[in-house]
Amino acid sequence: SIVEHAPLSSEFMKNTAGNQEAVTTASMSMSDLPYYFKKMNQMKKKYASDLLIHIGFEVDYLIGYEDFTRDFLNEYGPQTDDGVLSLHFLEGQGGFRSIDFTAEDYNEGIVQFYGGFEQAQLVYLAGVKQSIEADLGAFKPRRIGHISLCQKFQQFFGADGRDFSAEVIAEFEAILALVKKRGYELDFNTAGLFKPLCKETYPPKEIVTLARALEIPFVYGSDSHGVADIGRGYDAYC
Secondary structure, three states: OEEEEOOOOHHHHHOEOOOOHHHHOOOOOHHHHHHHHHHHHHHHHHOOOOOOOOEEEEEEOOOOOHHHHHHHHHHHHHHOOEEEEEOOEEEEOOEEEEOOOOHHHHHHHHHHHHOOHHHHHHHHHHHHHHHHHOOOOOOOOOEEOOOOHHHOOHHHHOOOHHHOOHHHHHHHHHHHHHHHHHOOEEEEEOHHHHOOOOOOOEOOHHHHHHHHHOOOOEEEEOOOOOHHHOOOOHHHHO
């Protein structure tokens, strides 16, 4: 599956704060779409005898911009055959802030804004729940991406996935219940293993165990942003 980050709403981008590189490098632009589909379909045909290649998007769930996302999916969804719905931005200091750019940016823009690492976790998980319940139309992705991305910089804050509070576990359980109810699937994302301040999969083992008890399907993802990343962690964890 090739699921490039879908374009962000221009209005949303005006309402972001913090390091702007976190926004400008977060997705392709609308003008990239024709080339993206052309190139991906060429690859699909070229390697058809060796690989089944799926084409789609990792779609950002932008809180408050659901109309933009629904319209985008209605227009471009028919050209896709895979997709992931992920949360990368939360409202924070000065506007919307990135969850996963740098530990310092996350701390300044989100953790301090909400009053602590655990409070930021709870806000993030509430956003994931909101994404699952959102009406994004017929082409809404059914796979929810890296539901524990709020843990990417956990060691910066002296935390890890084995130390979740009861409140955080309860939020994860609520997410899993919604995923199960809607018949969705989860991204088993190995990228976190290779992040020096995370060193765990998204989600970590403890949450995977809870999801398996509910028989929620997982789909492996290396979250590759380069050729060297493809297949990372597959042999060890899948």
